[in-house]
Amino acid sequence: MDGSIYFNKITKGAKDLIKAEQSGKPMPASFDFANSQICAWCKQSIEPPKKPLRCSACKAPIYCSAKCVKRDWKTPAVPNAVTHKVLCTDNKRHMQRLPEVQAVLKSFPWGRLESDGTFSSEIARGRFDVLGGSGYGFWSHRGGPIPHQLHGDGAFQIDNVSHSAQFIQTMLRAFDHLDGSDLLQTRHLTDEEGWKLPRELIPFRDITQDARRPMLVTQFQGGVVDWDKNSVFPDGYRWRNLPKMSPAALLMDFPMSVYQMLVHCLEITSPNAGSEIKPVNLDIYFLGVEVELNFLPLFSEIALLLPYHNLRLTLFGPGVRKFLNEAKKHPSSIAAKSRASGNPIFSYTAPPKCGSSTINIHLSGNTTWFPNPHTVPNAIVACNAGLASYPEWVPIICATLVLGIPFATTEYCEQSAEAQRNFFPMLICGSRSQKIELNPFYRPGQRVFPMYRLPNLVNGFTLVGGDYDHPCPGY
Template sequence: MPRLTSKQYFGALTSAAQELTLAEKSGLPIPARFDFGTKEVCAYCQQNIEPPKKPLRCSACKAILYCSKECSKKGWNYGTANAPPNAPTHKQLCKENARHMTRLPDTQAILTQFPWGRLETDGSFNRDVARGRYRVLGGDDMGFWSHKGGPVPHQNSGPFSAVASSMGYQTVMAQMIEAFDHLDGKDLLKSRHLSDEDGWKLPSRLIPYREFASASSADKRPVLVTNLDEPVKDWESWYRWRKLPLESPVALIMDFPMSVYQLVTNCLQITNATRGSPDKRIPISLQMLGVEVELNCLPIFSELALLLPYHDIKIVMVGFSVHKLCVEARKHPKSIAAQASITQPTFSYTAPQECGSGSLQIFLHGESPTWAPDNFPFGRPDALIACNAGLGSYPDWVPVIQAVHMYDIPFGVTEYAEQSAEHQRAAFPTMLGWKRIYPRSDYPIALNPFQSPGQRGIPMYKLPNAINGFTLVVVKHEKLPEPAEHLAARIAELDLD
């Protein structure tokens, strides 16, 4: 079997996206070949549901797909055919699924406000096709849009394809990872950051400029955010403040800095846009964990300095991809990444004075792929944040969750789905082991108004699921319920029970 290259994969999707755009402009019915939905799979037997057979949805929750009534009955009692011991069954989750499905109109509305926000027949949204419309789909050399993408979007994931069973999954996975290889933050191995034009690769009228001197018109510059009649609270208000048409696809990656803004101001309430003033600047220190794709677009985090006038923001990025980039940077001693240190930021930005002169510095912590509070050179942060964290998916999160509770460090994350966030929250007492002696809030979960627009295609489920889709507060800034020195003694008492 010939090996698919990333250039062929992204090139074919870009061509299809261009053809789709022309078909839409024709005013004629859109041919069925332009359906870019996800191949649907039975939730019980895990087999593809091939035409002419149509998937069956659970009549109660509308969230789960099956290939037959027989699989539906088995799924109700057993979950999936190869479910691990004690895995929840559909019977146990159905009511919960139905509650989460009530969020679907909200997530769809976030997408469909954009002209490129096309729902496929299965209810999913194809981000690659949307990017292909603007010719910004690819791995390397795509500016801020560069990412691993395709069938292997994360560092430690591989493809799930029909050919895997015939060729051997491990072989296929290795071939795909090689074909789609991309080093997150590769542009940081250069000597200069990308300009707005080189980074966004979009027509001028669609770019949210940070380098206002290069903008074609002074009208591109946003007003001081505190002068607005209403706060920047969702994509609609952000686009209006930024004087961008909804035609601009920038929300497809601006969700990362905007989600950080949402976590810091509305979820953790560390600060807000009105707190600073010309006579009183506000320093904010954040440590961002699990960073991956964010490394490809560091300059877009300048948005935080525009949204938080008279603030001096410091972000330290930590993660496997950060460590990997810093190791690679040793081969490029004159690169941006190689020059970075504890005292030398990787990226800096200061907003114009009339926009509030907020400043941003981003540092890379490349010494270790993981975070540890007792061995960290950047000191105690005002808050920890993480995008698409997957708190219940990776064991490295357990010591982080324990530490933020022990040291009272505000910690907020985004998660893809509300249901997964709830399941992770339910596991916190087990991770902590001291729930009775260290009571906390109810770990609030909310829809993120700055989620990346569009439903991710999940073959077996229709639950609302978006990149940076929901926010979860793990620790909110508040006083300890009791003096910290009593904590160890009460843990010891608990161990004697």
Template sequence: MTTPLDTAGTSEQYFAQITSVAQALIRAEKSGQATRFDFSGIDDCSYCREEIVPPKKSFRCSACKARIYCSVECQKNGWKYGTVDSPRGVNAQGVSFPNHKQYCKDNTRHMTRLTETRAILMQFPWGRLEKDGSFSHNIARGRFRVLGSNDMGFWSQRCGPAPHQDEGQMPNRHGSSKSGVFAQMDVKTFEHLDGKYLLKDQHFGDQEGWKLPPHLIPYRDFASADTRPVLVTEFGEPIKDWDSWYRWRKLPLESPAALIMNYPMTLYQFITNCLELTNATKGSPAERIPLNVHMLGVEVELNYLPIFSELALLLPYHNIQLTMFGFSVHKLCLEAREYSTSLAAQSLVDKPVFTYTAPVACGSSTLEIFLRGEAPRWPIQAPPTIPPDALVACNAGLASYSGWAEVIRIAHMLEIPFAVSEYMEQSAEVQRSTFSAVLAGIESQYRPRKGYPIALNPFQGPGQRHVSKMPNTINGFTMVVVKND
């Protein structure tokens, strides 16, 4: 059966209900009755955008298996016109609007990645595939009773119909007669200020931040060697995926840490593998490596700054500065003006909002995190006087927000290494296809780049998002925008 969720009430009531259902699922699993639970989402027609509510029949593209339609007529229209929002013809430049006929072959290629993304999820005991192939992150958090918008430590999150706060920067999105979970809710009821805990005067400790049993916590402050990882260069293998990270961290796969650790681990993937700026063997006690990284478009990351300490543990003998920019950073810094003694207020006077030093046994690297909230976008001044060593962004949507065009141009002109993650391989390819237009007119000011490589991120957030049948995960795929030759 599909498990219904009541849409009335506050976000905390809603999250409490999901937690209750998740606990019931655990009991059902122990009794062998888990199949009676199904948390699949409701499919939208890929053409008309209407929900396909059972018992209404759906029609799936037999070639790519990635598109769902509510009728044969919509399937035919989708093949020819794309969506009901697409004008039936070409634009002023003579370019035809995208339709399924154009994308079907690429969709088929992208769908082959499902085996890999599902394997990443199913290595975890809490990994679960619903009948539609999706995975509910909220149900997973509900298993561990760490689901809520407030008072959940690092797990505190906002809830609502929009994946990003800065929706105003996006082009007009399609309308829909949604009747699902969020459509009946007052969005204001579900507002949550990202980084709200930074309005207090101290960071969460490991236990209060993770709110998990001790054996499931990836500690940053170690009471003994039992919980401390070995010096990463002495581990015997590179940290290349979740399996190696969990073993190095002495964590059982039962730990849900990957559900939010995918953010700092994606930064690690950017720095070491995508951009090849440094690695675990470059530094030494006699020669420490400075690394200055600007992280753009920061949102949910503000809820768990201390977990970025992982970079200091993974990169021995480094001095790392991580400076965060974005609409949510700007919003938080405006709020911090009313909390003069808060952590966030420190950023208003150019002090780090978080610092960490790794144990000597782990390489004694340092991490400083700064917030730059004077404006909602990078750069604060254009172009930056002293370029950083790299620009990075998680779940960027480079073609979805107008502010990215300037970032892409500056990164190319100043040759600043730049890497991003996207939810989908298809999305990354669409972003890449816009670069020639973004860079038009400045060809003489930058060295053309080749390839803009896109790759599956081994540190992606485990589990398929319901919004697409194609592989679609948090920090799912990496793309290099600029890389030093």
């Protein structure tokens, strides 16, 4: 499979969809971009004309037969897995959010539910000609069936089907893209170069170019609390006064989620915390970074939302280290010069009318943050971390507790966030409950998850580290 052919095919489908919508005629079945559905118990694909079955109580899992429904109720699908009998009550509670998250998606003109309840963000991006790998500005991404970088040589799963490392490497070559590749140039992309959208759809960081200039955020009535303060009348992203036609929410969920974690989850600062006389200084570590390298300038939004702050954001992750190794081959690049001088790779200062805040972004050559009592940040955040899925999170979680560092992350599913919260006491010998909330700045639209209909959203739920009674042994 060739990546450019794949992206071009999706973009053509999106353009054809626009024509079909404008025709006013009934939508042909060929414009259903639903994905194949997989049985939650036997993991076999459920192909038409066969219709999937669902749990009659919670409506969450999908099955190919009544036999698999009964098996999943009492028998783990894989060793040590939890049975559906245990999960069903919680699933029913989680499914109550589905109408809410679907309504948010449908408030956007490009928001569309497929027949399986999912949302194709690739089709949405194809509408605006911003779908592809390298060369698409802030939208550049690996994409296709391999959205994340592969770290290590073991097997990998796509749609819960295990594949060999050789297969994955073949797919990686087809969809080759280095996260952060635009940072190998000699200057940062401008807003227009990065967004590749009509001017009226761009949330400019250079607000002198923006007729809808944001004001001092403390003067914004109601504050910035979600994509649109009044979702009943979705006439724009109110803080930026952007029309809902803008697909900005498909990228801005990352910087806005960091803002949400700092202000509303961890409560380490607020838009009112600083003043012109006494600005607030914050040192934030951002862990597990990959795709964020493609749109670092978008994190300038945090400086606009937090007047009179000096923010230092240090990025960690295997993706960061891989990028920095590549940057050594480009000595005149932004990244190489930043690395050699120790200066930020990206800096932004908000205009005086917006509070004059600064944000300086640094890249760390360490794969992850190593606990060091002498370099304790004000907070640690991560996006879509999968805490219980990667062993490298264990010492990090323990260290945040011992050193008293506020820690928060976003997760795709409420179910997985609760499972990880339950896993924490196993790591640190007893805990108090951590707070889990729906993140108001999640990326609109249900992710593809072929076995369940639970709300599954990029940056969907926030999970806040709690206070623990008994620290991890050895710390």
